[in-house]
Amino acid sequence: MGVFQQRDFSVKYTEVSENRWLVSSQLVDQQHDIVTELEIDISTLRVSDANIDFKRFPLEQCLELAEKSKKLIGCSVIHELSQELDQLFSGPYGCPNLRHLFGISGPGFIYVYYPKLLSEGKMKQDEWWKIVGTKLRDDCIAHKMLSEQFEQKNK
Numbered sequence: 001m002g003v004f005q006q007r008d009f010s011v012k013y014t015e016v017s018e019n020r021w022l023v024s025s026q027l028v029d030q031q032h033d034i035v036t037e038l039e040i041d042i043s044t045l046r047v048s049d050a051n052i053d054f055k056r057f058p059l060e061q062c063l064e065l066a067e068k069s070k071k072l073i074g075c076s077v078i079h080e081l082s083q084e085l086d087q088l089f090s091g092p093y094g095c096p097n098l099r100h101l102f103g104i105s106g107p108g109f110i111y112v113y114y115p116k117l118l119s120e121g122k123m124k125q126d127e128w129w130k131i132v133g134t135k136l137r138d139d140c141i142a143h144k145m146l147s148e149q150f151e152q153k154n155k
Helices: 060-071 082-088 096-105 107-119 127-133 141-153
Strands: 010-015 020-028 032-043 048-057
Touching: 010 082, 010 096, 010 107, 020 096, 020 107, 032 096, 032 107, 048 060, 060 082, 060 096, 096 107, 107 127, 127 141
Parallel strands: none
Antiparallel strands: 010 020, 020 032, 032 048
16 A cells, blocks of 8 residues: 655635735645735735745745745736736746646635625625626636626626
8 A cells, every 4th residue: 555645735815914814724734834924005906025934845946936926926816916926937947836826825815805805794795796607707617607697687
């Protein structure tokens, strides 16, 4: 029987102030303990700061990627982040672990932030569905189908 290995990924979303959230993700396995952070400006839904902390890593070359996170500053978490992550962290000069960490935490922010607004009564359900049907229409198959329903309803 093979040796069992485990990789643990976690994401935390913290409201730092009314206009700023901190999104941190972590990967822990036998070779890695990596923490990534994105600071999100709520007024623009853009990254205002980004960091990588290599607590444990397999090769010294991994550290060369630490400053690449700063290139995420200014990216929209809705429309630009995924493509920028592909450019920065995919391929021979990237790191799939960093791509995954930023990729599960940043785009996932909207699925924490908007439901929070709904639960606090700061947004109405129909406003959320309008966002899903317009701004988020190309995020997944369900959103695409909802956007088509939204378009038919509003003709």
